[in-house]
Amino acid sequence: MDKAAEHLNMSAITPRRKACAACTRAKRPCSKRIPRCDRCERKNISCRYPPINQTARDYAVLDGGLSAAEKDPCHVDEALPIHVVTVEPFFSSCNEGEAGETSHPCSTGLARNTKTLPLGHDWFYSSDSWTIARTNAPAFPSHAFDTASLKQHVATMQAWLRQWAATGRSPFIHHSLYSQRMPRCLQDAYTSLAAYLARTPESSDLCFRIIQERVAGLVAEARNVVPASTPGEYSTDSMGSTILLDPIAHLARVHALFVYQMIGLFDGDIALRAAAENYMPILTAWVAEMWDSGELDAHLYSTMLTLGNGESGYDRAPTTVVTNETGSWRRWIVSESIRRAWLVATITQSIYQLFREGWSQCPGSINWTTRAGLWDAPDQYSWSKLVTNGSGPLFVPSLRADLLYREATPADVDEFGHAILIAQFGLENMLKWKAHAK
Numbered sequence: 001m002d003k004a005a006e007h008l009n010m011s012a013i014t015p016r017r018k019a020c021a022a023c024t025r026a027k028r029p030c031s032k033r034i035p036r037c038d039r040c041e042r043k044n045i046s047c048r049y050p051p052i053n054q055t056a057r058d059y060a061v062l063d064g065g066l067s068a069a070e071k072d073p074c075h076v077d078e079a080l081p082i083h084v085v086t087v088e089p090f091f092s093s094c095n096e097g098e099a100g101e102t103s104h105p106c107s108t109g110l111a112r113n114t115k116t117l118p119l120g121h122d123w124f125y126s127s128d129s130w131t132i133a134r135t136n137a138p139a140f141p142s143h144a145f146d147t148a149s150l151k152q153h154v155a156t157m158q159a160w161l162r163q164w165a166a167t168g169r170s171p172f173i174h175h176s177l178y179s180q181r182m183p184r185c186l187q188d189a190y191t192s193l194a195a196y197l198a199r200t201p202e203s204s205d206l207c208f209r210i211i212q213e214r215v216a217g218l219v220a221e222a223r224n225v226v227p228a229s230t231p232g233e234y235s236t237d238s239m240g241s242t243i244l245l246d247p248i249a250h251l252a253r254v255h256a257l258f259v260y261q262m263i264g265l266f267d268g269d270i271a272l273r274a275a276a277e278n279y280m281p282i283l284t285a286w287v288a289e290m291w292d293s294g295e296l297d298a299h300l301y302s303t304m305l306t307l308g309n310g311e312s313g314y315d316r317a318p319t320t321v322v323t324n325e326t327g328s329w330r331r332w333i334v335s336e337s338i339r340r341a342w343l344v345a346t347i348t349q350s351i352y353q354l355f356r357e358g359w360s361q362c363p364g365s366i367n368w369t370t371r372a373g374l375w376d377a378p379d380q381y382s383w384s385k386l387v388t389n390g391s392g393p394l395f396v397p398s399l400r401a402d403l404l405y406r407e408a409t410p411a412d413v414d415e416f417g418h419a420i421l422i423a424q425f426g427l428e429n430m431l432k433w434k435a436h437a438k
Contacts (some may be wrong), residue, residue, distance in 0.1 A: 001013060007121075011367060014219075017051060018032075018050050019032065019049075020032070020037050020040060020047045020048060021049075021050065022037075022039070022040050022043075022045055022046070022047060022048075023039055024097045027040075030125040032049075034255065034402070035389040051052070054312070055388050057352070073129070075350065076345045076390070094179075098400055102209065105411065118205060119132040122220060122338065123318050123395070124331070124332050124335045124395070125298040125301060125302055125331065125335065126298075126302075127201055127298075127299070127302075129296070129298075129367055130291075130295040130298060130393070131366075131367075132276050132291070132363075132364040132365070132366055133364055133365040133366070133397060133399070135189055142425065146426035146427060148427055149191065149356065149422050149426045150351045150355070150423065152422060152423075152427065153347065153348070153422065153423040154351065155257055156264055156347070156422075157344060157348055158262060158266065160172060161193060161259060161262055161427070164190075164198060165190065165197055165286070171340070171375065171414070171415045171416040171419070172212070172337070172340040172341060172343075172344050172416060173255060174333050174337050174339070174375065175376075176333060177248075177251070177334070177337050178248075178252070181248065182198065182252070183248070183252035183253070184250055185218050185221070185252055185253050185256045185319070186252040186253075186255055188214050188217075188218070188256065189218075189255065189256035189260060190255075190259075192211050192214050192258050192259070192260070192263075193263070196208065196211065196263055199219045204269075206296025208269055211263060211264070211272065212271070212275055214260070215257065215264075215275070215279065216275075218256055218257060219251065219262070219279065219282055222282075222286070222393075224253055224404060226364070226410050232355065237300050239355050245289075245293065246293070246297070247290070247293045247294050247297050247334055248334065248376070249336060250286070250289060250290035250293045250338075251290060251337055251341060252332070253286055254283070254286050254290050254341050254345060255283065255335055256284065257279065257283050257286060258344065258345050259346075260276070260279070261276050261279060261280070261283055261349070263276075264276025265277070265352050266352075268321075279350055280352075280353075280384060283345055283349065284345075284346075284349065287341070287342055287345045287346060290338055290341065290342070291342055294334070294335060297334075299329070316367050328384075329377075329379075329380040329381075329383050329384070334368075336369050336375070339363055339366055339367070339368040340368060341370075342414060343366070343368060343398060343420060346363040346406060346421055347420070347424075349360070350363065351423070362399070365397045365398045365399035365400065366397065366398075367395050367396060367398075368395070368396070368398065368416075368420075369390075369394060369395055370392070370393060370395070370396050370399060370401070370404060370408075370413050370414065370416075370417040371386065371387075371390050371392055371394050371412065371413070371414065372390075372396070372411060372413055372414040372417075373386045373390065373414070374386050374390070374409065374414070375414055375416065376414075377398060390412075391408075391412050392404075392407070392408035392409070392413060393407050393408055393412075398420060398424065399424065401417070401421055401425070402421075402424075402425050402429070403425060404417065405421075405429065405433050409437045410433060410434050410437050411437070
């Protein structure tokens with residue numbers, strides 16, 4: 001069959017896309033673009049297309065109730081018109097970017113098309129939000145990256161650790177994450193960091209010895225812990241004590257080991273660096289376990305929420321599900337902390353490997369929250385208001401974060417987002433973006 005005949009044959013079996021519900025209700029032309037038509041994109045409203053077996057007009061009538069809910073920023077039970085972008089998790093062909101287009105060397109194989117997802121009450125707990133998009137990109141040599149930008153990333157991480165030591169907060173450790181409970185391993189890391197920052201030439205050897213003993217103790221203690229894989233299943237240490245590794249515990253030990261790794265890998269002391277290099281595979285494993293724990297927690301919450309909504313046929317809803325706004329804010333803090341810990345740990349270790357070995361492999365791409373103000377929101381009300389009424393993309397994939405250059409201004413993106421953009425796409429693109437926004 002020639003190409004013309006094949007095209008005609010495909011046209012015969014592929015139905016034409018109908019106008020979206022919003023354009024049909026407004027009686028306006030629809031460009032029928034995916035993921036949003038031009039009119040919906042311009043107005044920043046939700047764009048939904050009718051199923052094959054339903055007319056555009058009938059679907060628009062049924063869809064009208066949801067659109068009315070979207071106009072009320074206080075309505076959280078229905079989908080909210082908030083910009084969330086995810087990449088397809090797998091893509092077989094290697095798409096090359098257009099000439100002059102910003103792209104990450106490791107983004108080979110990631111789908112260039114993105115989709116806008118409607119947001120429910122806990123949008124950050126959806127199954128799509130926990131997908132790690134793997135690429136088919138090979139290991140890349142150091143000359144594929146902007147060396148100055150990578151060095152700035154290391155300096156930024158060091159500055160953020162100093163900020164955490166001085167104020168108890170940083171762009172990747174939330175100010176209220178450990179407000180109720182700070183695990184002992186992170187207390188040790190905090191005091192070790194404080195001693196390191198206050199060291200003198202005379203006390204450096206003592207400080208380094210303390211750090212080596214603390215990190216060795218952290219790793220040794222973790223070897224006796226087997227993470228719980230199902231709710232209600234507990235792990236035990238060598239003495240038979242009961243331990244439950246929840247997402248906070250996973251986060252704390254990743255944060256603690258990352259503090260030690262930043263000191264060990266980049267201080268310059270040979271002994272510290274040699275020990276830190278041995279701990280790199282451990283940090284990688286802990287990051288993966290932390291991610292799995294967060295994903296499991298989100299899955300369990302979603303399941304219990306479904307039961308609470310009566311969708312399973314049970315008469316009584318579980319009493320452990322908290323669906324109020326404060327609970328939602330708290331869940332976002334934990335979930336976003338996991339995402340940011342994943343990013344800082346994987347990017348920093350990849351950069352070190354790049355400098356040491358001359359090449360690095362891409363760990364994949366995850367979604368994180370980029371909108372300015374959300375991370376520093378002092379309370380639930382401020383956070384909810386920024387989620388519903390803030391400007392700029394809310395949730396983007398790390399290896400496709402260059403979309404922020406097109407769809408946001410520098411003021412729309414928080415400090416963490418700026419740091420990730422510099423590490424992933426270089427200083428020059430950041431400077432152009434800021435200059436263009438003036």
